[in-house]
Amino acid sequence: MHLIGDRIASWNEQLIRHKKHMMNYLIVLRIAPFPPNWTVNLGAPHLGVPLSTFFWGTFIGVAPPSFLHVQAGAAIDRLSSSDELVILTPLNVACLVGIAIAALVPVAVRRYYPL
Numbered sequence: 001m002h003l004i005g006d007r008i009a010s011w012n013e014q015l016i017r018h019k020k021h022m023m024n025y026l027i028v029l030r031i032a033p034f035p036p037n038w039t040v041n042l043g044a045p046h047l048g049v050p051l052s053t054f055f056w057g058t059f060i061g062v063a064p065p066s067f068l069h070v071q072a073g074a075a076i077d078r079l080s081s082s083d084e085l086v087i088l089t090p091l092n093v094a095c096l097v098g099i100a101i102a103a104l105v106p107v108a109v110r111r112y113y114p115l
Helices: 005-017 017-029 037-045 053-061 063-079 090-112
Strands: none
Touching: 005 017, 005 053, 017 037, 017 053, 017 063, 017 090, 053 063, 063 090
């Protein structure tokens, strides 16, 4: 705590501001390559993220990158019989962008139409 106590306090303030849309925040953190997932895993309990929010945010947020990893594995498998390797296809990019936008829609709606 003496090494990163100030950062944890700062992150905790951000999480308090985003408490209404914590699930969406976690989904975007899981989809984005920064920060690494292990930092989210280690930081969530110290920042007071509820277990159910952490579970569902991780469950939904890890699916799109996993889809890309499966597609990459299939492309590498096809590589042995083809000269072409395409991982970032328009479909793959569209799926990632679509999931990220879908996760951010409730945040935007709450910002423009506060309850």
